[in-house]
Amino acid sequence: MAFKIKRGDTVLVISGKSKGLTGKVLKIIPKKNRAIVEGANLVKKHVKRGPEGPGTIREIEAPIHISNLKLICPKCGKPTRVGFTFVEGEKKRMCKKCKQPID
Ligand SMILES: [Zn+2]
Structure with missing residues (x-):
C-alpha cells in the first residue's frame, strides 16, 4: 500500500499532546507507521556528558502514528x-x- 504521508509534507497533528500543531515531516518510519514531525511531540532526552561539555537535557521529536496526522x-x-x-x-x-493530485 502506498503511503499517504511522505517526507517533506506539511502535516497537522490531530491527536495527542501536539494536537493542532503543524509541521514538516522529517522522517517516516514505515515499519511502525509513524512519522517524525518537526517541532511536534517533543520529549526530553538526557544527553550524557561528553567532549562538548557537561550533560544536558535536549528536546527531540518522538515519532507520531500516521493516523494522528x-x-x-x-x-x-x-x-x-x-x-x-x-x-x-x-x-x-x-x-x-x-x-488535485499531489506529488
Ligand atoms: Zn487540496
Whole structure:
C-alpha cells in the first residue's frame, strides 16, 4: 500500500499532546507507521556528558502514528484526507477537498 504521508509534507497533528500543531515531516518510519514531525511531540532526552561539555537535557521529536496526522494540501492549503488517483497511468496522491493530485 502506498503511503499517504511522505517526507517533506506539511502535516497537522490531530491527536495527542501536539494536537493542532503543524509541521514538516522529517522522517517516516514505515515499519511502525509513524512519522517524525518537526517541532511536534517533543520529549526530553538526557544527553550524557561528553567532549562538548557537561550533560544536558535536549528536546527531540518522538515519532507520531500516521493516523494522528493529516496532510495539509499544498494546493488548497487545507488539512485533508488523502485519496489516490491515476495521472497518465501513474498512481498519485490526491487531495479529497480540492481533488488535485499531489506529488
Ligand atoms: Zn487540496
